[in-house]
Amino acid sequence: MAEEEVEVKVRNKQVILKKHVVEGFPKEEDFQVISSASIEPKVPDGYGGVLVKNLYLSCDPFQRIHMRPLPPSLNNSSTFRSFSIGSPLFGYGVAQVLDSGHPEFKQGDLVWGITTWEEYSLLPSPRPETLIKILHTDVPLSYYAGILGMPGLTAYAGFYKVCNPKRGEKVFISAASGAIGQLVGQFAKLSGCFVVGSCGSNEKVELLKRRLGFDDAFNYKEEQDLDATLKRYFPQGIDIYFENVGGKTLEAVLLNMRQFGRIAVCGMISQYNNLGEEQGVKKLMQLVSKSVRMEGFTFLHHLPNYNEYLDLVLPYIRQGKIVYAEDIAQGLDSAPSALVGLFAGRNVGKQLIHLSDN
Amino acid sequence: MAEEEVEVKVRNKQVILKKHVVEGFPKEEDFQVISSASIEPKVPDGYGGVLVKNLYLSCDPFQRIHMRPLPPSLNNSSTFRSFSIGSPLFGYGVAQVLDSGHPEFKQGDLVWGITTWEEYSLLPSPRPETLIKILHTDVPLSYYAGILGMPGLTAYAGFYKVCNPKRGEKVFISAASGAIGQLVGQFAKLSGCFVVGSCGSNEKVELLKRRLGFDDAFNYKEEQDLDATLKRYFPQGIDIYFENVGGKTLEAVLLNMRQFGRIAVCGMISQYNNLGEEQGVKKLMQLVSKSVRMEGFTFLHHLPNYNEYLDLVLPYIRQGKIVYAEDIAQGLDSAPSALVGLFAGRNVGKQLIHLSDN
Numbered sequence: 001m002a003e004e005e006v007e008v009k010v011r012n013k014q015v016i017l018k019k020h021v022v023e024g025f026p027k028e029e030d031f032q033v034i035s036s037a038s039i040e041p042k043v044p045d046g047y048g049g050v051l052v053k054n055l056y057l058s059c060d061p062f063q064r065i066h067m068r069p070l071p072p073s074l075n076n077s078s079t080f081r082s083f084s085i086g087s088p089l090f091g092y093g094v095a096q097v098l099d100s101g102h103p104e105f106k107q108g109d110l111v112w113g114i115t116t117w118e119e120y121s122l123l124p125s126p127r128p129e130t131l132i133k134i135l136h137t138d139v140p141l142s143y144y145a146g147i148l149g150m151p152g153l154t155a156y157a158g159f160y161k162v163c164n165p166k167r168g169e170k171v172f173i174s175a176a177s178g179a180i181g182q183l184v185g186q187f188a189k190l191s192g193c194f195v196v197g198s199c200g201s202n203e204k205v206e207l208l209k210r211r212l213g214f215d216d217a218f219n220y221k222e223e224q225d226l227d228a229t230l231k232r233y234f235p236q237g238i239d240i241y242f243e244n245v246g247g248k249t250l251e252a253v254l255l256n257m258r259q260f261g262r263i264a265v266c267g268m269i270s271q272y273n274n275l276g277e278e279q280g281v282k283k284l285m286q287l288v289s290k291s292v293r294m295e296g297f298t299f300l301h302h303l304p305n306y307n308e309y310l311d312l313v314l315p316y317i318r319q320g321k322i323v324y325a326e327d328i329a330q331g332l333d334s335a336p337s338a339l340v341g342l343f344a345g346r347n348v349g350k351q352l353i354h355l356s357d358n
Numbered sequence: 359m360a361e362e363e364v365e366v367k368v369r370n371k372q373v374i375l376k377k378h379v380v381e382g383f384p385k386e387e388d389f390q391v392i393s394s395a396s397i398e399p400k401v402p403d404g405y406g407g408v409l410v411k412n413l414y415l416s417c418d419p420f421q422r423i424h425m426r427p428l429p430p431s432l433n434n435s436s437t438f439r440s441f442s443i444g445s446p447l448f449g450y451g452v453a454q455v456l457d458s459g460h461p462e463f464k465q466g467d468l469v470w471g472i473t474t475w476e477e478y479s480l481l482p483s484p485r486p487e488t489l490i491k492i493l494h495t496d497v498p499l500s501y502y503a504g505i506l507g508m509p510g511l512t513a514y515a516g517f518y519k520v521c522n523p524k525r526g527e528k529v530f531i532s533a534a535s536g537a538i539g540q541l542v543g544q545f546a547k548l549s550g551c552f553v554v555g556s557c558g559s560n561e562k563v564e565l566l567k568r569r570l571g572f573d574d575a576f577n578y579k580e581e582q583d584l585d586a587t588l589k590r591y592f593p594q595g596i597d598i599y600f601e602n603v604g605g606k607t608l609e610a611v612l613l614n615m616r617q618f619g620r621i622a623v624c625g626m627i628s629q630y631n632n633l634g635e636e637q638g639v640k641k642l643m644q645l646v647s648k649s650v651r652m653e654g655f656t657f658l659h660h661l662p663n664y665n666e667y668l669d670l671v672l673p674y675i676r677q678g679k680i681v682y683a684e685d686i687a688q689g690l691d692s693a694p695s696a697l698v699g700l701f702a703g704r705n706v707g708k709q710l711i712h713l714s715d716n
Contacts, residue, residue, distance in 0.1 A: 246642065246643070250642075265642070265645045265646050266646065267643075267646060268642065268643050268646070271643065278640045278641075279638060279640075280609075280637060280638015280639050280640045281638050281639050281640075281642055282636045282637075282638045282639075283636075284604065284608075284623070284626065284639055285604070285625075285626050285629065286654075287623045287652065287653070287654030288623050288624065288625060288626070288654035288655070288656060289654070289656070290654065291653075291654055291655050291656060291659055292653070292654050293651065293652075293653040293654075294645065294651075294652045294653070295645070295649075295650070295651040295652070295653075296644075296645030296646035296647070296648065296649055296650050296651075297646070297649050298646060298647070298649060301649055
């Protein structure tokens with residue numbers, strides 16, 4: 001005998017795409033925060049997905065790619081589909097399950113993974129690689145959008161699995177104060193390597209040297225000749241380059257790699273904003289003369305190593321041996337500015353948006 | 359009691375560099391064949407090197423690099439020193455020892471390794487990686503400048519060690535009829551792979567398909583859109599690319615690589631003739647999205663595998679399971695034309711110069 005049900009609806013503020021960003025840097029006007037939608041905070045009957053309340057949203061460089069209208073051939077793939085005009089953006093986040101039609105998740109579960117940029121997200125088909133249960137809550141929840149989430153596992157996989165570091169090796173990291181770079185640098189120090197990072201402001205240089213333990217750091221905007229800069233910091237050359245930026249930085253690095261060097265290619269943010277006139281990379285023959293390995297990777301293929309990674313990193317976090325610099329914007333209204341700021345390099349540390357506590 | 363010695367001198371024809379070739383394709387006039395020198399065909403007293411009679415000289419793409427005047431910083435290294443104006447070129451060759459002051463070599467030994475472009479070479483300090491004794495003479499001696507020499511071991515190392523091929527994988531090879539490419543293709547077929555090669559003439563296409571057993575081949579000069587061409591030959595994408603040319607070919611390949619693909623970077627001949635305006639390579643982000651490994655290598659680091667390679671390849675040669683296409687010019691007078699022809703793509707198969715029989 002059904003009780004009388006009262007339909008409760010809640011406001012669901014959203015960040016939607018207003019227009020695709022073909023070239024150049026995204027602007028706040030490309031996005032819009034709307035409050036019109038309201039939803040019933042439960043999953044429909046017979047629905048196999050989950051309804052979550054978003055706690056943190058993550059701003060990540062890869063999202064630039066989704067701001068473009070992609071050709072249909074690419075847009076079929078879940079990895080490459082564009083943001084849809086008028087729909088909320090998507091990306092990584094930390095959330096709490098409010099209602100679930102999925103056997104693996106129940107009300108109250110804390111999760112991290114792919115979510116949509118709104119207060120409440122109905123996630124139709126969570127898979128083990130898109131939604132992961134949070135089991136350790138003695139560390140900040142925001143960390144699951146950073147050091148304990150996609151950026152963390154990316155840094156781990158790229159540095160330990162792709163680069164196979166050895167004690168005493170010389171490591172260079174670009175975008176070094178970002179969500180991933182700052183971790184690679186700390187992993188490298190813990191591995192007994194010499195580590196220099198490049199970044200885009202003197203404030204970030206200080207962060208790298210004072211708080212994150214890099215051996216040295218420089219502001220690439222103040223360097224006229226990156227090849228000469230790298231020769232100054234690495235007179236004997238670079239063994240490991242963790243590549244986040246591409247373009248001219250990669251060219252300069254190629255000239256400074258050592259025999260049997262490794263380049264983990266994580267991303268190339270310098271190229272994301274100008275696809276129309278992508279910069280070609282010269283000096284690739286250096287790969288041959290120095291027997292250098294350059295290897296692209298994505299964290300998704302390393303998800304089976306996630307627990308192994310947690311086993312390594314959680315003790316370091318608890319013992320204060322690894323710190324994680326976050327730049328947390330408050331509230332969904334600040335989301336467009338936070339996202340746009342990431343591509344302008346305004347963030348200092350991992351850029352997040354805090355929506356709610358659990 | 360010393361017998362009376364008669365000083366015997368022999369003519370020593372040489373191919374010398376007339377002027378450095380800074381940009382563009384080398385021309386025959388950049389070299390000169392001179393007959394003025396004559397030498398005593400023995401090593402000086404107390405000399406630690408060997409005197410050899412050259413039998414075959416090898417024309418190889420890497421020699422283009424040595425035609426340039428290199429900056430002193432690079433020119434210090436034995437790998438990168440320039441040819442000297444007025445002196446004979448150097449490169450790989452097959453030779454016979456006429457006289458030796460080195461304990462490892464004796465008169466009559468057949469050797470392959472680094473020699474100079476003249477009839478007789480005084481090799482001052484042969485090292486295990488520059489001069490290697492020939493132990494198997496039931497195969498053509500010329501093979502030691504090709505399939506059994508540097509190109510052979512390069513093909514072996516690049517394909518088996520760098521690419522780690524698996525049965526059924528799809529392999530693309532550029533400069534596929536060259537000294538190295540033709541072997542990679544045959545190794546790939548013996549490994550159960552599907553193999554397509556690109557080359558620069560229809561005659562070479564026929565060679566690849568009819569004689570060398572490639573599944574397919576195309577003349578890149580007749581293709582307008584290499585990306586579309588590769589999609590035609592590899593509708594499911596490329597697992598292994600053996601890179602000999604660089605530039606636009608590499609860009610097109612990057613667009614067509616499959617997940618976890620491997621690119622063995624052996625050389626980039628398309629770039630050797632125009633250093634002044636090196637083409638940048640775009641589409642490197644494909645390395646990330648497809649987790650592709652791109653690895654440079656040189657045969658020198660694989661010399662310890664030389665005997666292992668001989669064990670593999672000699673039976674194949676004797677059984678006729680591997681063939682080796684050679685393009686043999688006769689006599690030192692033909693050397694400038696043969697060398698220049700290599701960069702114009704005139705050679706069909708491995709380009710050699712035959713000077714003498716043993």
